[in-house]
Amino acid sequence: MTEVARGAAADLDVATDLVGQPVLDRLVALLDLEQIDENIYRGVSPAHSPVRVFGGQVAGQALVAAGRTVPSERKVHSLHAYFIRGGDPSVPIVYEVDRIRDGRSFTTRRVVGVQHGKAIFALSASFQIREPGIEHQETMPEVPAPETLPTFAERIAGYPGLGGSREMPRPIDIRYVNDPPWVTRGSEDPSARNQVWMRADGTLPDDDLLQVCVLTYASDMTLLDSPLARHNVYWELDNVVGASLDHALWFHRPFRADEWFLYDTASPSASGARALATGRFFAADGTQIATVVQEGLLRVPQDR
DSSP: OHHHHHHHHHTTTTOOOOOSHHHHHHEEEHHHHHEEETTTEEEEEOOTSSSSSOOHHHHHHHHHHHHHHSSSTTTEEEEEEEEEEEOOOOOOOEEEEEEEESSSEEEEEEEEEEEETTTEEEEEEEEEEOOOOOOOOOOOOOOGGGSEEEEESHHTOOOOGGGGHHHHHHOOOOEEESEEEEHHTOOSSSSSSEEEEESSOOOOOHHHHHHHHHHHHTTTSSTTTHHHHHHHHHHHHOEEEEEEEEEEEEEEEOOTTTEEEEEEEEEEETTTTTTEEEEEEEEESEEEEEEEEEEEEOOOTTTT
């Protein structure tokens, strides 16, 4: 572990900060895995974890493990992951890396996260050397600047039922562009899209792999807001049971995760207690930096 990460990790159990650089440093510590053997790494969870390990944390740590076995000039361009079992935050996760292929242009890695002798998570990631090629992208939606929008803490003020969300440390600064689902509950015209500005709440080291791992962490936040908003429900307020089932990310262009990026999400379909959500990431200058697709388990009480 780096000195910064070691110091942050030592503070994991006693930290009381909820936002800012100290919280971001602790996320960096969580992503700075311990190597315990060749192709085997170990990661921990913060003491303030909920009942299950946050999916974005597992995905980010697994990507770190994969990236540690790849030459730095090869950059991750995609990942595909399955959440197999709920992670236990009280014990470390062991990440086993399988070096599937090292080609002339592409490198492929497979990672399995293990707890209690069983797989809880599986990830495949592909890395590529920088190459020139055709270029095009979608147009970024027109939205207000993030600095003009209320903070997450300001958004949940006045909603006592969201106490759990209010008390969780947040290394990612989130600013909702449209009204969040807990505000629009009961609306006659719920929004089909959810848009938030995000950035790491502080300054990250100049490490390309870390930038994409932090965005991977953030990509599991607010993504299922889209299907919830369409049905006028929200997690703590309606006893919704949910979990990420699978997750896919494509990284299109370089970016910094500690600079503002827009996360524009929608849910094209939901059925069988599962909801599909898609998302686009844009840097503040309009550059499309990544795309995400996730299917999530959503069980909504029918007697509400």
